Amino acid sequence: MAGDAAARFKVGDQVRIRVGVPPTHFRTPEYVQGKQGKVDTLWGAYPNPESLAYGGDGLPAQPLYQIEFAQTDLWRDYKGSVSDKLLIDIYENWLETI
């Protein structure tokens, strides 16, 4: 299903997750919002779930990335290893340049 919509970011780029809690459906959990991470993988472009959730066609497709975070950046008083990572899929419309 992956398309070839031009992707704004490339693997290795530092990005910040946009902050926002729209009343509508979105796929970006709050615990990563406002946090800085690194693009680990570009999966391709997929129909936008924010449109599909209301019966829309999901177009234009949104590039979907796997973003890597340090767990210590996400959780206060994180008790695990300082090298622990979180990998999470985030659509491009939630990514900001640093």
Add this chain to the structure above:
Amino acid sequence: MPKVHDRGGWPNDDPVDHSEHKMEEWERQVDALNGVLGDKGLKNTDQLRRAIESLDLATYESLAYYEKWTAAMEMLLVEQGVMTTAEIDAKVTALKQEQS
């Protein structure tokens, strides 16, 4: 405060309960119905999630996993005019009377 389904680190940071249970027959039926509605173009995964996320906190907390699916499927069918809440309630009442 995060939306009702957005559970990372909320309401607390206790360990996640990973206990499993054997699927009940009604749970299999809900899963099958979900598949049929998808095949018929009456719902997609994103719509189901959106409907589940729209449950109020008390309802969300009180319903089991497949009960949430059931509530969401009802919402989507009513929304699209496939059936009405009154029709569903009448059928449930009739089924309860059959059982008693």
